[in-house]
Amino acid sequence: DADVTQTPRNRITKTGKRIMLECSQTKGHDRMYWYRQDPGLGLRLIYYSFDVKDINKGEISDGYSVSRQAQAKFSLSLESAIPNQTALYFCATFPARSGYNEQFFGPGTRLTVL
Amino acid sequence: KQEVTQIPAALSVPEGENLVLNCSFTDSAIYNLQWFRQDPGKGLTSLLLIQSSQREQTSGRLNASLDKSSGRSTLYIAASQPGDSATYLCAVLNTGNQFYFGTGTSLTVIP
Numbered sequence: 001d002a003d004v005t006q007t008p009r010n011r012i013t014k015t016g017k018r019i020m021l022e023c024s025q026t027k028g029h030d031r032m033y034w035y036r037q038d039p040g041l042g043l044r045l046i047y048y049s050f051d052v053k054d055i056n057k058g059e060i061s062d063g064y065s066v067s068r069q070a071q072a073k074f075s076l077s078l079e080s081a082i083p084n085q086t087a088l089y090f091c092a093t094f095p096a097r098s099g100y101n102e103q104f105f106g107p108g109t110r111l112t113v114l
Numbered sequence: 115k116q117e118v119t120q121i122p123a124a125l126s127v128p129e130g131e132n133l134v135l136n137c138s139f140t141d142s143a144i145y146n147l148q149w150f151r152q153d154p155g156k157g158l159t160s161l162l163l164i165q166s167s168q169r170e171q172t173s174g175r176l177n178a179s180l181d182k183s184s185g186r187s188t189l190y191i192a193a194s195q196p197g198d199s200a201t202y203l204c205a206v207l208n209t210g211n212q213f214y215f216g217t218g219t220s221l222t223v224i225p
Contacts (some may be wrong), residue, residue, distance in 0.1 A: 033213070042118075042203070042217040051213075058212065090157065092213075102148060103205070103213065105158040 003027045004106040007090050012112045016088040017079040022111050023091030032067060032074040033103070034058075036087040043090065070099055081113040116141045116208055120216035127152045127194055128224050135189040135219045136203035142182050145207040149189050152218070160188070161202075182193050194223045 004025045011051040013019055023032065030051050035043040035058075045058030055066060063085060066074045078085055091106040117140040127133050137147070146165050150158040162171045162178040164187065170179040177190040187204060201218040208214065 003205075034154070035215075040217060043215040045214075048212070052183060088155075092158075101146070102160045103158075103215045104160065105150075107157040108155075 004091060004104050006089075006106040006109050008109060009107065011108045012114065013081055014114050015079050015082055017113075019081050019110070020110065021076045021089055021091075023074045023076070023106055025072050025091075025106075026105075027036060027093050027094045027095075028071070028073065029093035029095045029104070030071065032068070033078045033092040033094065034064075035090045035092065036060070037087075037108075038087050042076060073074065078111075081111075083113045086087075086110055087111045088104060116144075116206060116212075116214040118204060118206055118216040119216050120202075120204060120219050122219060123217070124220040124222075126222040126224060129194060129196060131194050132190070132192050132221075133194055135153070135191070135202050136189040137186045137189070137216055139187075139206050139210065139214070140144070142185050144182065145185050145209055147178075147180055148189075148205045148208070150201060150203040150205065151175075156203075158203065179222050191221075194221075196223045196225050199223050 007022045034046040035042045049055045050067045052068050056104040065077045089109045092103045095101045119138045129223045134223045148163045149161045164180040175192040180187045203216045203218045205213050
């Protein structure tokens, strides 16, 4: 089983709809991140969370909200989707900052907003 | 704000060649640097992680170096193979707990 899973893997929706993307992890990491990837722009950080009670805005949080329901679950919501939110969305996890620590990524969710 | 740049944006080489991918960053106050591989439409696979106190890391045909003072990292791929074709991304973790990514180098290895 994958360590970091994302659902759905693909989603097509219409402008104005509310969308939730979900991320679950079995790695036991405290830190979780949401990124979006656009061609030519690389990955940009939307929100990150260090634990259930610690949520922080990233570089491009406008239009998005998140919920950390448990250590293992971190959801990203688009309250009213717009076409320029069409992108590939990734969830990632990261352990505490000690030792040899890597980010681990989920497989991504491809979101299309029409 | 940390800026991460990867040059070249695209690279095409014949099979068997050794090659170097470059990553530069503007703020040297980093905690670590990580190289990833991404296949089209897929997630990111971690290749190598270099802590800020390290100079290089090796895994198989891959060697990554880090010169924190000059804000540079390189990923060396030896004896390239068609299966190495992918986009390679570098990411730095700032002491402010955020990751910053480059836009990647798209590598094509021609059989």
